[in-house]
């Protein structure tokens with residue numbers, strides 16, 4: 665089964681504030697996206713692919729509310745906190761934090777942990793305290809994965825190397841896997857590989873050979889965990905990624921990279937079709 669993840673980042677920010685949202689006003693933004701994706705995804709069988717959309721926290725309940733009874737879409741949060749409430753333990757003194765049990769109770773089925781933007785944030789905070797050991801970030805992410813799993817959420821755990829780390833990518837990814845997955849039930853986790861050096865306008869995209877090599881390395885290191893390409897599954901690389909046996913799906917974010925850059929549901933469906941259609945040998 666393939667995994668198609670959608671990271672909606674902060675695509676809810678409207679253009680007047682510098683964002684990319686031209687889809688809907690904030691209260692309707694999540695339901696607009698669900699309504700315009702779930703119908704088109706129904707043609708894929710459950711054994712063929714799962715579809716998980718990661719929304720910013722403010723939109724989770726609206727997104728869940730917009731799901732039809734037999735919707736192929738699972739809603740996920742963009743991370744969870746590394747601690748949770750417990751009977752006889754912390755009752756919920758977690759100001760500003762998003763605990764996994766609440767995410768689950770809101771109707772979500774998954775969470776995204778370790779996205780490069782989350783890693784950057786954590787790295788930045790630790791740097792201010794003079795800490796640059798990567799084990800610190802990976803350790804925090806590990807605690808988040810454990811909390812997510814305790815609450816019954818599926819996890820997409822993202823790893824990746826920056827441009828400066830590329831020459832020692834095996835060491836960097838190896839450490840992200842080793843510390844991040846300590847004590848974790850691997851059955852409930854998919855690895856998202858994000859070559860950070862390759863993401864963003866003007867960057868050279870990672871090629872098939874490189875992605876294949878890294879996906880093989882991840883599978884070897886993790887006893888065959890599923891690996892999706894997280895550097896952005898898009899129209900330009902969907903067929904190439906579909907041809908890599910070691911890649912089990914992709915993480916889509918922006919769908920449109922020039923002029924009116926942004927996320928557009930109809931383009932998302934086209935990307936899914938290009939990727940999954942190619943898997944089945946269909947004319948995409």
Ligand SMILES: O=C[C@H](O)COP(=O)(O)O
Pocket residue numbers: 671779858863864894895896897898915916917918919
């Ligand atoms: O979450 C996905 C990655 O950050 C890639 O995002 P992008 O395809 O919008 O550049």
